[in-house]
Amino acid sequence: MADVYDTTYGQADYFGSEASPLLARYADWIPAEARVLDIGAGQGRNSLPLARRGCRVTALEPSGVGRAAIKAQAAEAGLDLDIVGENFMSYEPRGVFDVILCFGLVQILRYQECASLVTRLHQWLRSGGTLFLTAWHVGDPSFARLTREWERLxxxxxxxxxxSQYRLFLEDGEILKLFFRWQTIHHCEGLGPEHRHGDGPPERHGEIEVVLTRP
Ligand SMILES: C[S@@+](CC[C@H](N)C(=O)[O-])C[C@H]1O[C@@H](n2cnc3c(N)ncnc32)[C@H](O)[C@@H]1O
Incomplete structure (x- = not known):
């Protein structure tokens, strides 16, 4: 069955051609040979630069069009990535990871899925490993509109x-409660910059960014 992101990824570099600025800023925290899991890897804007650095990257992406984009870019650059067409709910890793990337996923999950994701992140990251995660908070400009126009779950x-779509918003500071006792390397909540995805309209989001180390 076609994934909703198959249409989205009909446009090249839908979420940008460069790695997320958060990942670029803290890339030095990632050892060159780190075992990395990118959950919801999209078209590979974060997986590919890490593979280029020598990391052993598993890109988990349910969209076949997204996976094809990652595969094509990896082949062109001669990079070896493990590209997995699975949902994180069914994925069973063979071992723990040194780094997990979770960019832009939490806000499109049902809240039960978010709870399952948090449990998996606790299990799948090694002690001392680093988590990069972004999400949306209740200050997101779309929050008030969705309370009126979408079904509240x-x-x-x-x-x-x-x-066909879900949105989940976190309360201010909630992210640190979900990862209680993890060491905070970076935590930022605020209104992000105006940007566009593909040829869509300008958007701004109530963004949460964290870089955390598992105890
Ligand atoms: C907003 S996009 C972000 C893509 C990429 N992380 C980036 O920052 O460019 C969210 C991605 O998560 C994927 N996704 C959605 N549900 C997922 C799930 N249950 N397990 C794994 N990936 C999922 C989507 O297919 C989509 O590519």
């Missing part, structure tokens, strides 16, 4: 009228 969890 939970306190800050919504489903679109056609049932």
């Amino acid at each position: 939970g306190i800050r969890s919504f489903r679109s009228p056609d049932g």
Whole structure:
């Protein structure tokens, strides 16, 4: 069955051609041979630069069009990535990772899936390993509109009228409670810069960014 992101990824570099600025800023924290899991890898903007540095990257991406984009770029650059077409709910890694990337995933999950993701992140990252994660908080400009126009599934969890999309917003500071006792390397919550995805309209988001180390 076609994934909703298959259409999105019909446009090249939909989320940009460069790595996330957060990853670029803290890339030096990632050892060259680190074992990295990129959950919801999209078109590979974060997986590919790390593979280029020598990291052993597993790119987990349910969209076949997204995976094809990663595969094509990896082949062109002569990079060896493990590209896995699975949902994180069914994925079973063979061992723990040194680094996990979770960019832009939390805000599109149902709240039960988010709870399962957090459990998996605790299990899949080695002690001393680093998590990069972004999410949206309740200050996101779309939050008030979704409370009126989308079906409310939970306190800050919504489903679109056609049932195809979900949005989840975290309370201020909630992310650090989900990763209680993890060491905070970076934590930032605020209104992000105006940007566009593909040829879509300008957007701004209530962004949460964290870089955390597992105890
Ligand atoms: C907003 S995009 C972000 C893509 C990429 N991380 C980036 O920053 O460019 C979210 C991605 O998560 C993927 N995704 C959605 N649900 C997922 C799930 N349950 N398990 C793994 N990936 C998922 C989507 O297919 C999509 O590519």
